[in-house]
């Protein structure tokens with residue numbers, strides 16, 4: 001859906017500001033599935049305003065035969081497992097892009113457990129017809145760990161509700177590992193124990209227990225504010241509310257990454273203060289295997305700060321909201337920066353070669369990917385910007401542009 005582009009005025013120095021941040025869509029979508037599987041009352045506080053979470057809330061209540069997840073990966077994957085065990089006959093569909101995002105490994109795993117699921121268009125991809133699980137066939141199954149951790153989280157959340165429980169063997173490299181840990185931590189909070197030893201996770205049949213849970217602010221959303229802090233001039237502080245030092249979200253890895261790029265984090269009981277410090281010298285190595293959603297933020301900051309960096313762990317980026325590698329390469333070229341693969345899995349970020357791009361308005365395409373819009377927005381500290389389809393941010397952070405205005409940045413729609 002094309003909309004008018006958003007003009008962002010060049011603003012090198014931001015106002016001192018407090019950014020409320022949305023709460024985590026990853027935590028919210030897990031909490032909602034657990035609540036749906038729990039027969040006691042679960043009180044969920046501070047659920048995310050993200051479209052992905054609002055879609056999950058709506059679809060869990062829906063009586064419709066066809067459920068449309070739009071572009072929400074976790075909603076698609078978690079509902080596939082949830083509907084299978086709750087014996088609901090539903091069709092699950094999504095956007096054109098969702099129909100290109102693979103789901104075969106999860107469907108195979110659920111079929112191995114005994115679920116009946118059919119592909120309605122292309123083998124291995126949504127839309128799916130879910131017919132439910134009548135009798136559990138296998139207790140022990142294996143699944144690759146290197147494609148999407150969301151398949152694993154989906155299986156884990158339904159595992160205690162299976163008549164015989166589940167023994168899951170993860171094969172190959174495990175990507176996005178903190179998201180798996182988050183799933184198990186949230187399950188433990190609602191009374192379900194799991195045993196995770198190396199590549200094997202065992203969950204006995206057991207019931208979720210009612211509890212209340214307050215969702216933390218979203219660390220992936222926080223990363224864009226770290227980027228503003230790293231690129232702006234002046235000593236004004238940015239305060240990010242609702243973030244915890246002992247977070248369950250792996251994207252709090254942004255704290256360490258940005259420390260070497262010149263942003264210190266001071267934790268307070270109600271959030272974190274971002275304070276400018278001198279950046280470390282030299283070239284940087286960043287591994288995004290555990291935190292793929294930070295790759296776009298870091299690529300833009302390294303490019304604009306003129307820092308050459310070596311990136312690994314980008315494998316999953318090609319199957320997200322867009323092919324994020326291709327999107328990054330195209331947009332970084334507009335600021336004379338490059339992201340190139342030197343050997344398989346090893347990427348080099350060559351920073352901006354010149355500053356010519358700062359002289360004119362920089363047009364950024366967003367590829368129906370919220371993270372492209374938010375990762376490039378901090379470049380308004382360097383040049384006038386124009387962001388295509390700014391409403392893409394609604395997927396995870398509907399208040400993003402309002403928060404940008406709070407930082408003293410002028411927007412024109």
Ligand SMILES: O=C(O)C1=C[C@@H](OP(=O)(O)O)[C@@H](O)[C@H](O)C1
Nearest residue numbers: 026074148149150176179293316
């Ligand atoms: O489980 C989750 O909440 C998520 C897991 C990650 O996906 P992958 O496991 O596919 O890398 C991440 O990129 C996504 O934004 C959210």
Ligand SMILES: C=C(OP(=O)(O)O)C(=O)O
Nearest residue numbers: 071072073074293320321
């Ligand atoms: C990859 C993402 O989301 P999902 O896979 O849940 O669509 C994301 O939010 O960056």
